[in-house]
Amino acid sequence: MAETASVTLYHWEPNANSGKPMLTLFEKGVTFESHYLDLLNFDQHKPGYLAINPLGTIPAMTHGDLVLTESTAIMEYVDEAFAGPRLMPDSPVDAWRVRWWMKFMDQWLAPSFSMIGWSIFVGPSVRSRDPAELDAAIERIPLPERRVAWRKAISGSFSAEEMAESQRRVAVGIGLLEQALGQREWLASDSYSLADINGFNLAYALPLSQPHLSNDELTPNIMRWLRAIYARPATKSCWALGRTDMARRVTILEGEPA
Amino acid sequence: MTTTLYHGEPNGPSLTVLAALFEKGADATLERIDLAAGERHSARVPHAMEVDHAIEGEGPILVVDGIPMADSVFLACYLDDVGSGPPLRPGAPYDRWRMMTWCRYIVERVAPAASYLGVESSPPARVPEDIASVDLAQRWSDAVAGRIDETRLADSRTKIVQAIERIEQELGDGRDWLIDDFSIADLESYAWLAGMQTIVPEAFADRPRTAAWLARVKARPSVARALATATGPAPERVWAPGPEINRWG
Numbered sequence: 137m138a139e140t141a142s143v144t145l146y147h148w149e150p151n152a153n154s155g156k157p158m159l160t161l162f163e164k165g166v167t168f169e170s171h172y173l174d175l176l177n178f179d180q181h182k183p184g185y186l187a188i189n190p191l192g193t194i195p196a197m198t199h200g201d202l203v204l205t206e207s208t209a210i211m212e213y214v215d216e217a218f219a220g221p222r223l224m225p226d227s228p229v230d231a232w233r234v235r236w237w238m239k240f241m242d243q244w245l246a247p248s249f250s251m252i253g254w255s256i257f258v259g260p261s262v263r264s265r266d267p268a269e270l271d272a273a274i275e276r277i278p279l280p281e282r283r284v285a286w287r288k289a290i291s292g293s294f295s296a297e298e299m300a301e302s303q304r305r306v307a308v309g310i311g312l313l314e315q316a317l318g319q320r321e322w323l324a325s326d327s328y329s330l331a332d333i334n335g336f337n338l339a340y341a342l343p344l345s346q347p348h349l350s351n352d353e354l355t356p357n358i359m360r361w362l363r364a365i366y367a368r369p370a371t372k373s374c375w376a377l378g379r380t381d382m383a384r385r386v387t388i389l390e391g392e393p394a
Numbered sequence: 395m396t397t398t399l400y401h402g403e404p405n406g407p408s409l410t411v412l413a414a415l416f417e418k419g420a421d422a423t424l425e426r427i428d429l430a431a432g433e434r435h436s437a438r439v440p441h442a443m444e445v446d447h448a449i450e451g452e453g454p455i456l457v458v459d460g461i462p463m464a465d466s467v468f469l470a471c472y473l474d475d476v477g478s479g480p481p482l483r484p485g486a487p488y489d490r491w492r493m494m495t496w497c498r499y500i501v502e503r504v505a506p507a508a509s510y511l512g513v514e515s516s517p518p519a520r521v522p523e524d525i526a527s528v529d530l531a532q533r534w535s536d537a538v539a540g541r542i543d544e545t546r547l548a549d550s551r552t553k554i555v556q557a558i559e560r561i562e563q564e565l566g567d568g569r570d571w572l573i574d575d576f577s578i579a580d581l582e583s584y585a586w587l588a589g590m591q592t593i594v595p596e597a598f599a600d601r602p603r604t605a606a607w608l609a610r611v612k613a614r615p616s617v618a619r620a621l622a623t624a625t626g627p628a629p630e631r632v633w634a635p636g637p638e639i640n641r642w643g
Contacts, residue, residue, distance in 0.1 A: 202488055209494045216487035228475035229461055235468040236444050243449050243502060247641055285642045298641070304528070312443055 139218055141200030143168040146188060148175040149383045150374045152246065153207040154195045155337040158377065160211045160330065162370035164220035168197075170377055176261050178273045192278045208238050211330045223330045230325035237316075237324050237331040241338050245309035248302035249338060252345075254289040255299065257382065263290055310349050310358065313339065317357035328365075336365045341385040352393045363389050395476075397422040400439050400455040402429030403632040404620045406509065407453035407466035409585040412620035414470035414578065418477020422456070426625065429453070429634040432522020432534070446526035450501070451509065451533065452634035466585070467497045470578045482578045489574060496572060496579045500557070500586060501637065507553035508586045509636025510546060511593050513537040516633050533635040546639055554590045555597040557583075558604050565603040570610060584611040589630035 145161065145168050147154035161168050173179035173194055181192045189196040189205055197204045199217065204210050215223045224231050262270065270290060277283045288294055294302075313335070316323055324331035340362060342350040352359050365371055366389040375386050399415060399422045401408040408429065415422055427433040429452040434445070440462040445455050448464035456463045456472070463469060474482040484490050514537075521538050525531040536542075561583065564572055572579045588608065591598050598604065611617055621629065 204488075204491055206495045206498060209491050209498065212494060213487050213491040216490065228472050229458055229463070231475065232463050232468050232472045233444070235471065236448075236463070236465055239449055239465065239468070239501075240447065243637075244447075251641070281640065281642060288642075301529075301641075308528075312447065315443060 138200065142198075144171055144198045145169070145195060146171045146173055146180075146185060146197070147195040147377075148173055148180075149380055150337075150378050150386075151340075151383055152250065152337055155374065156207040156334055157195055157197055157210040157214060159333045159337065159370060159374045160214045160223065162374045163223060163328075163333065163368075164214055164218045166214065166218050166220065172377070172379070176258065178276070181273065181276045181278070186278070190278060192276075192282070208242055208330075208334065211238075211333065215330060223328070223333070225325040225327055225329055227325065230329075233324040234329050234331040238334045240312075241309075241334055245305060246338050248305040248309070251294055251298065251302040252306065254285070255292060255294050259289040259292050263292070306346060307349055310342070310346065310355060314355045314358050317361050323361070328368075332361070332365060336362065336371070340366070341382075341388065344385050344388045356393070359393065366390075395459055397459075398425055398457045399423070400425045400427045400434070400457070401623070402427060402452070402454065402634065403626065403629040404623055405589055405629045405632050406505070406512075406585050406636065407450055409588075409617070409620055409629075410466040410578070410581045411454045411456065411469045411473070412623060413581050413585075413614070413616040414473045414482060415477075416616035416619045417482060417581075417614075418473045418479040420473050420477035420479075424623070426623070430516075430518050430632055432518070432520075432525070432634075435522045435524050435526075441526075449637055450505070451530055451636040451638070453636075467501060467578060467582055470581065474578070480575075482576075482581075484574055484577065493573045493577050493579045497582050499560075500579075500582050502640065503553055504557045504583075505586050506637045506639045507550035507557075508590055509633060510542075510550045510639060511554070512589060512633030513635055514540075514542050514547060515593050516631050518634060529638060530635060533638060537635050550639070551594050551597075554587070554594040557587060558597040558601055561587075561604045561607065562601045565607055570607070572607075576614070580607075580611055581617075584608065584617070588612070589633070592631070 143166055145157060147158055150158050173185060175194060179185060180194045186192055188203060193205060195207055197210050204213055224234060274283055274286050277286060320326055322328050322332050323335050350358055366386060375383055401412055404412055427439060434452055439455060440457050442462040445462045445464045450465050453464060453466055456469045470482060483493055517537050517540060521534045525534060572583060
């Protein structure tokens with residue numbers, strides 16, 4: 137695909153999976169059309185979007201006539217397909233570490249954050265709607281595992297055990313992030329990389345959502361890292377596309393160390 | 395640069411990395427460890443957070459100049475970068491995206507199912523000491539105690555059936571390999587699925603393209619050489635706790 141072919145990103149808030157390719161595009165300086173989907177209004181399961189991504193997952197990106205899904209794989213694609221600063225380190229060991237961290241976050245840490253986030257934010261946001269309408273909306277979700285997740289979030293039926301396990305993992309994950317960021321300036325290498333973009337999307341609100349676990353005293357390296365990423369012009373442009381209070385949580389990083 | 399690969403029996407992730415090493419002609423000292431006995435958690439193997447908390451569970455460790463690295467797909471990417479043999483990843487960004495999303499599907503959906511079925515079929519004898527990851531330790535004690543959830547077992551069998559359906563479909567245009575040329579996607583898929591032929595035989599029934607693909611992968615010199623490192627007669631029956639089944643269902 138010619139680098140100049142047009143790019144459209146279908147995304148929700150600059151947060152988690154949507155924010156990963158968004159921030160990567162901004163860092164690379166790629167001009168793209170932003171197509172905002174309201175996740176809480178189930179825009180991602182409506183026919184218009186299902187025609188782009190039949191799985192109904194967010195985000196998706198089109199580049200010319202190519203359609204790409206899976207946020208972390210899109211990030212690697214954007215880094216390779218476009219000019220602009222390289223976001224994967226040259227060293228093969230560092231590149232391995234970037235991928236290791238992204239998988240650790242995507243498959244272990246982020247699901248725990250999102251279980252907590254869905255139970256305190258997503259579930260209550262949609263729970264007040266007409267049950268029949270909600271039921272119909274859930275039935276339209278193509279992936280069975282996403283139907284299960286939505287039902288659990290809406291009914292608030294994550295067990296106490298599941299929630300405790302998620303909280304345990306968040307604490308362990310914060311410890312590992314702090315350890316890694318104590319060893320080097322950026323998460324996976326000495327240069328800013330896709331691992332930092334991925335990690336910021338997961339962790340930008342940590343000092344607000346987990347203040348007892350992440351703050352200037354307990355996790356100075358995480359705080360230094362989050363503030364450094366927030367200070368980047370690409371991050372500012374990216375978070376300006378947010379429309380909800382969730383994305384506005386990023387302003388917690390405007391404060392100086394206590 | 396000194397490189398050592400600590401690997402288990404050539405099945406699952408150990409098979410992927412051994413074969414990738416041989417495909418690329420990369421130089422490494424091979425150290426056999428007994429993954430099913432939990433030797434990865436012993437002092438014999440170098441430790442690092444990336445090994446102790448690897449999402450893959452029990453898999454090989456590649457140590458490069460003292461840095462221990464884990465996770466078979468990414469180790470294969472590393473070997474592809476440093477080795478001199480033919481590329482194990484496509485060159486074009488879109489085709490590389492195809493390969494990485496395929497591998498993500500295998501490691502996230504298929505590998506947890508295969509290892510769940512594998513340890514149910516060949517449970518480990520005892521839980522090793524000093525497992526750093528609390529959730530991996532839980533998978534070990536469940537496997538040793540035979541605490542098998544019937545719903546998860548049935549769902550795992552379905553995942554294997556679906557994976558073979560997808561492979562049969564991918565190869566529908568007459569291609570030899572899952573992406574374009576032979577790649578890490580073929581290795582990782584074969585490594586997790588070869589042992590499923592005896593455990594979920596119905597998945598493989600009447601799947602001629604998949605059968606021919608399995609034979610092609612097995613016939614590659616790199617895979618044959620990896621399989622020849624086996625210390626027992628049936629490496630495809632040797633399992634240790636792998637990645638967890640997605641907590642969201």
